[in-house]
Amino acid sequence: MTETPALHQSDERIKSRSRFREALIVPELGGICGTILVFTFFLLTAHESGMFNAAGVLNWSVVSAQFMIIAVGACLLMIAGEFDLSVGSMIGFAGMMIAIFSVNMGWPMWIAILVAFALCVATGALNGWICVKTGLPSFIVTLASLFILRGLTIFLPQTLENKTIIGGIREAAEGDWLAPVFGGKVLTGLFQWFGEIGLIATFERGVNKGMPVVDGIPMLIVWALVLVAFGHVLLTKTRFGNWIFASGGDAESARNSGVPVNRVKIMMFMFTAFCATVFATCQVIEFGSAGADRGLLKEFEAIIAVVIGGALLTGGYGSVLGAALGALIFGVVQQGLFFAGVESSLFRVFLGIILLFAVVLNTYIRRIITGEK
Amino acid sequence: MTETPALHQSDERIKSRSRFREALIVPELGGICGTILVFTFFLLTAHESGMFNAAGVLNWSVVSAQFMIIAVGACLLMIAGEFDLSVGSMIGFAGMMIAIFSVNMGWPMWIAILVAFALCVATGALNGWICVKTGLPSFIVTLASLFILRGLTIFLPQTLENKTIIGGIREAAEGDWLAPVFGGKVLTGLFQWFGEIGLIATFERGVNKGMPVVDGIPMLIVWALVLVAFGHVLLTKTRFGNWIFASGGDAESARNSGVPVNRVKIMMFMFTAFCATVFATCQVIEFGSAGADRGLLKEFEAIIAVVIGGALLTGGYGSVLGAALGALIFGVVQQGLFFAGVESSLFRVFLGIILLFAVVLNTYIRRIITGEK
């Protein structure tokens, strides 16, 4: 075997680049810059509006956490090279199923929740199976599920109850062991104490008089953090993560190298459905009702968060942490615009401009730092 | 130069295949089969509902023509490798602009229409320019325009007029030379005569008593046919058509071969915007009002029609005739479900199922006939 020249020779063809700059070349970079920018902006413009008091922070945290939950699923699926446009409908459908099972049929809450999970994850698997078997683009397949699931979410309660909202879930969830996992709060003691020492404002009247305005961290946020951590570890630290990248990067090549591409894709569809169901369950348990309009357009919001977070729409590249930052940016911007008192019909205009700005910035920063042409 | 063996030698490696089967291998095939299937189905199930009398035919023809107008644009753009999610918002925006210019500002209708066309086509060009310059996926860029245009469509009339529906366009269009090109009817004499000789039913009551039920072919249908013909010729018979295929098939390779890919893509974005504006103009002239909610979800319907028509979402393959058939199928199914008296909240469910069925059938037929594995 020919001995090659010593390793240091190869360095002559690389411009020296500082360690710091090297460390910056991560898919999350755009997300990090965006987050800093967004917070700076709102700290300057909306600091007086209550956006950064306890209740304000909780408000945008909860909204961001919501985005995060669906963004994690969408992110892994997108990296695996597929889309799911049925996420929004799935949220509506899952909530409605829980409501019908628990309120109309009177099943115990935990059974209702578990059956809804099973149904939705199975639907996700079906989406994936159809995509994989027929070779159709997931855009089309899940567009069909979008219509079908939304249609069922309208039709079923309409037929059963003659209305499109089913309430009374909070009552049905009382005393259940599973419901608090989605609708409860943690660290209530700590916040109680914060309220007592005056760190957090307290209610001024009503039954809760004297209690802190924020009395704990909703499980929604806990779920978001857990899912982000899980997704991140799965993607970067495991064999399966490598398969996800490979399936999205080039399915044919991955298959030829022995990656079970079909299995990977179907599992990612199932995970996306799982995330959507977590979202829906948290929502119905918290609000106590399920409606036919829940989750509208959430699929786009998930995709937007993921793309702001630096993933490629075409698959094979991206990061869960980036997607989480994208969700944070999206949540903060959305609620921040309200705090900043932007005219509501201009809200979408701003949203569009910020979206565009975020992705352009993202690409641009990446180019500057990596020095692509 | 080595002489190669005579041509007939190469035939030994091709199974003989009838001319008929050869002729079938066109992208439109799925659309043709789908159309036959759909018509057979509704002829059998809904022939008594009036779906196939003159008024019924006009009914689904108009809906299909609407889909066709936007499908032509979406089809060419998709073949060129891009998407436009802002079509729906563009429809709302264009209509609103015409209303504002003609009703609020009192401009002559033809100027209002031309300026609206110019504005929208420029927006399309901007979409394209951003996609091409930043290299961002058009999905994201046009998603941003979707939000921005919809926001403006709500904000502008609100600020100018305190309303979000602006009426009185029919009055403003009276006597204008350009308006009838979008809102008029052709062959009215012929239909009058049809009515007189009893070929077409006449009204039995009301103000129109004695007039034929269908009194002409709306310009909307004429526009649809003209655009389909134009798109088809452009795509298959011209140099530019070859560039469209090449740009969508592999932009990098096309660029290396001297195809002005950026120009092609931008022009296709402009054409899509043009089609959306035609749609909007026909609509406002016919209904006499522009609303902030016009065109919602039309972008998806366009994409659905195109995909049913056999185009590849990834670009580089497809046919305008196929897209037109896809639009026809979509329109007939949608209206047919109502003629057939299907429970209307199940409408979306059916739509989803038929969409899925259509694309699966499409792929399947193509495989059987071309013998792909």
Added chain:
Amino acid sequence: EGERYVLVSHAPDSDSWWNTVKNGIKLGGEQMGVTVEYRNPPTGDIADMARIIDQAAASKPDGIITTLADFDVLKEPIRKAVDQGIDVIIMNTGTPEQAREVGALMYVGQPEYDAGLAAGMRAKGDGVTSFLCVNHAIQQPTVGERCRGFAVGLGVELGGSMLDSGTDPAEIKNKVLAYLSANPDTNGILTLGPVSADPTIAALKENGMAGQIYFGTFDLGEEIVKAIKEGVIQWGIDQQPFLQAYLPVVILTNYDRYGVLPGNNINSGPGFVTKDGLEKVEKFAGEYR
């Protein structure tokens, strides 16, 4: 002087009817010298609306005016806002009882179901036996209540007579035509707003049934008023959204400044607008009516 109020609605961005509400708060705000901000969930998702109420409360306004589109979802956020010392008035949707339960000062509006019921009874009196309800916002639960009320008032099953029409005017028009062609015995039509009413008018004009079929609608708009005048539409139910927005602003300001409050809830509708006395309605339809 300079109080700040927030009005939160459940309507998606594109719902054009809410425009009148915006005009109401604008005028009310100008006249009283207060700022009123309008907020809504862009897609009409009521769960998102709950977050907006939370957000509004966190920004410490002097008062919140909100709809009660889904009592289950909204009662908690509203009650929390009330408990933080923010005055709340419920407008548009909901019922006086629900408003009391969440601790709101009062209710200004037209309970949707009741309005539908009243319309249905009126139609029954006019001899309607089977009807078509054109619903352009099937996903929005509050609007559907009108159909439900109408069916009960009429004493018939709602069943398949509610048409999920979408918002595209040509599609609405042709769907109505298709429905009427497939169900020729229909003798009454109810539309739920200008979005569905305008194309329905066009449809009836096209198939020659304009003026022949009993036609009522919710909410007003230019075309609707014109159609009432022409006799195509028998009546339009005006719930006077302008008042629903204007009054709470005035009431909240006066309550904040002088502590005065009306002793009862205010029903802004249903008011039946018919051919008689259309002049003012015509002038301000879609703007203040």
Added chain:
Amino acid sequence: MESHLTPLIQMKDIEKHFGSVIALAGVSVDLFAGECHCLLGDNGAGKSTFIKTMSGVYKPTKGEIMFEGRPMNFADPRDAISAGIATVHQHLAMIPLMSVSRNFFMGNEPLRKVGPMKFFDHDFANRVTMEEMRKMGINLRGPDQAVGTLSGGERQTVAIARAVYFGAKVLILDEPTSALGVRQTANVLSTIDKVRKQGIGVVFITHNVRHAMAVGDRFTVLNRGKTVGTAKRGDIAPEELQDLMAGGQELAALESSLGGTV
């Protein structure tokens, strides 16, 4: 001597049709352990299609595959890989957006146990990748460089190094040297030589007679989807082989004007 043993792989009368195209019209090839079997033939002769049926990418339309004497039916490449068949395809099985080391171990990720859980062992992967690439004569800038930024030859080298590293019983190389430089080609040929000596069966596709003659034990020539014939090393002269590869046509006229064997 090999004829006494059962072949590692026996492919009998393989046919493969794509729609109306007959890509393979009955090809038979067998491969013994420790031999390098060269597959030669004109463009479009069906070599790639043939080895794809061998590595589980395509199912043959007709014909039988025996692996170690037993009939075998690979459902997908994963089956073939786990049976011990490593393949370097002509159109490389590399993911451009992924790093070299992730590509190198794609489908065969090294695992590291942390408690009950197993994680991708990045350190190990990076080390091995750098090491193996260096052995092939390529100095990578780093194991996390994206494959998409490598030159054509560098990419091909990654694919070969990977197949050799994991290669179990059979190594299939479809035109591995076509994009390689002189030094890399020499390395690949000597790698084939080494691998063969370890008792692995190698299928080697090439258009270059000299490369084939350098390492091949047997030569099978395909033409227009059919086997033209199989010859042992030493039984055939390079010129003869070359004529066979060109579909049996006379190249004399051309060659004289261009100076010797192409």
Added chain:
Amino acid sequence: MESHLTPLIQMKDIEKHFGSVIALAGVSVDLFAGECHCLLGDNGAGKSTFIKTMSGVYKPTKGEIMFEGRPMNFADPRDAISAGIATVHQHLAMIPLMSVSRNFFMGNEPLRKVGPMKFFDHDFANRVTMEEMRKMGINLRGPDQAVGTLSGGERQTVAIARAVYFGAKVLILDEPTSALGVRQTANVLSTIDKVRKQGIGVVFITHNVRHAMAVGDRFTVLNRGKTVGTAKRGDIAPEELQDLMAGGQELAALESSLGGTV
């Protein structure tokens, strides 16, 4: 003799950086009309990058390009093509989903006038495509076969046939023979020979010394992004050239075990 004329293309001290990667660190090459200039070098030496700056795909980071004596600045490949530079890239510029004849005429569509309008002349395109491919030794099944269904070598032949058909003043071929069979290679080499005799300048990249020696007039060797040197035909022996191409390293040990020049 050529030194008296102005070169067709003169590339002076071309540098090209990709982010932190220095792909070209100052390469100078000139090309005269009627000569075949071979560009040789190891994998990753920068050959493809170099010819891409020549054909307008990349802008050089530094350095000057003179075309027929005038400084030239190609904004994109279209400029280069209209200036008369036809290129066959290593990663082919073919659209798999499009038919062979559409690919063949991509960017140079033949037009047919019908009244005031110009249409794509499909008949002409189909005829010419079949004809040109037959000349290169490939019998297509039909001009509307999709390029994606051709074998690797067939595809490459389409690209070369196209470049030759439209080739104006300069023809750049980046490893054109790498995927070709013996017969096709012979055809390409004799095509180069013919084209050169018509006064066209050819840049020919290859890893095969024999192919280079067969048609090259001058040989420039790149190594690690730099010019190692340029030699005229007859001034250098194949073995010397081969050593240069391998980056100047001794291949003796290897070669002896594998029998002769690789």
